[in-house]
Amino acid sequence: MPNPLTSPKTVRELLSRHGLFADKRLGQNFLVSEAHLRRIVEAAKPFTGPVFEVGPGLGVLTRALAEAGAEVTALEKDTRLKPVLEETLRGLPVRLLFQDALRFPWEGVPEGSLLVANLPYNIATPLVTQLLKTGRFARLVFLVQKEVAERMTARPGSPAYGVLSLRVAHHARAEKLFDLPPGAFFPPPKVQSSLVRLTPLGVPDDPELFRLVEAAFGQRRKTLKNALLAAGYPRERVVQALAALRLSEKVRAEDLDLPLFQTLKSLIYTGE
Numbered sequence: 001m002p003n004p005l006t007s008p009k010t011v012r013e014l015l016s017r018h019g020l021f022a023d024k025r026l027g028q029n030f031l032v033s034e035a036h037l038r039r040i041v042e043a044a045k046p047f048t049g050p051v052f053e054v055g056p057g058l059g060v061l062t063r064a065l066a067e068a069g070a071e072v073t074a075l076e077k078d079t080r081l082k083p084v085l086e087e088t089l090r091g092l093p094v095r096l097l098f099q100d101a102l103r104f105p106w107e108g109v110p111e112g113s114l115l116v117a118n119l120p121y122n123i124a125t126p127l128v129t130q131l132l133k134t135g136r137f138a139r140l141v142f143l144v145q146k147e148v149a150e151r152m153t154a155r156p157g158s159p160a161y162g163v164l165s166l167r168v169a170h171h172a173r174a175e176k177l178f179d180l181p182p183g184a185f186f187p188p189p190k191v192q193s194s195l196v197r198l199t200p201l202g203v204p205d206d207p208e209l210f211r212l213v214e215a216a217f218g219q220r221r222k223t224l225k226n227a228l229l230a231a232g233y234p235r236e237r238v239v240q241a242l243a244a245l246r247l248s249e250k251v252r253a254e255d256l257d258l259p260l261f262q263t264l265k266s267l268i269y270t271g272e
């Protein structure tokens with residue numbers, strides 16, 4: 001049976017009956033495509049652990065996940081949506097928490113948890129970074145702006161390649177599964193969206209590596225050498241490390257893949 005919340009008419013009627021409007025500042029573009037909803041749920045399966053959803057909105061995905069057998073905890077920042085969610089999720093075993101997902105203690109979730117979400121565009125990058133660092137997630141399946149999905153899955157040398165690509169590559173296997181047109185949402189956003197699936201590799205955070213990566217990309221127009229010197233890395237270590245890696249002094253941060261950054265970090269920090 002189709003999910004009633006994938007009808008734009010039902011969504012408009014629900015919002016108006018509760019005296020609500022879609023709040024742009026909270027990234028409220030509600031999914032109204034039954035076909036895409038099904039594909040998102042399929043991409044998230046199997047539900048081998050508790051499922052966390054960030055931003056249930058009117059409950060379209062929450063409901064589909066719960067009906068497919070997932071044990072869902074949904075975190076919503078907008079308390080105006082409480083009466084709507086109580087109505088749309090009635091009878092389903094969903095735990096609803098009204099709070100900011102960026103302030104949730106993610107490091108305390110059970111090992112093997114899943115994230116499944118249509119993420120608010122303005123918190124996607126810090127949230128995904130925070131979740132990857134916890135090492136607690138078995139799978140993260142989420143919708144983001146296409147441009148952010150491209151940055152998450154970019155290869156060295158491509159324009160989208162940067163700190164986020166390396167952060168994701170360090171922690172997970174990343175797939176951009178499919179794109180969604182603006183018409184899959186109500187109200188339609190200005191940009192395309194994509195579904196991303198991250199499968200963590202069980203690798204902990206490496207703060208020294210990411211200090212180096214952030215310094216390297218901090219000044220994109222500079223060479224890697226000049227960007228690192230500008231960030232205060234000792235000249236002698238930088239020059240020796242580039243020579244040991246047979247990298248030209250003209251090389252730029254976007255030319256280095258993750259293993260090269262890891263070796264560069266060891267050479268710069270320990271000289272070996």
Ligand SMILES: C[S@@+](CC[C@H](N)C(=O)[O-])C[C@H]1O[C@@H](n2cnc3c(N)ncnc32)[C@H](O)[C@@H]1O
Pocket residue numbers: 026027028029030031054055056057058059060061062075076077078099100101102117118119120121123
């Ligand atoms: C793109 S909508 C997705 C709504 C629903 N899941 C859907 O697919 O139709 C993003 C949702 O995230 C909520 N949100 C925005 N910022 C949030 C935050 N910091 N923490 C938790 N939820 C947030 C918004 O209120 C909105 O309900």
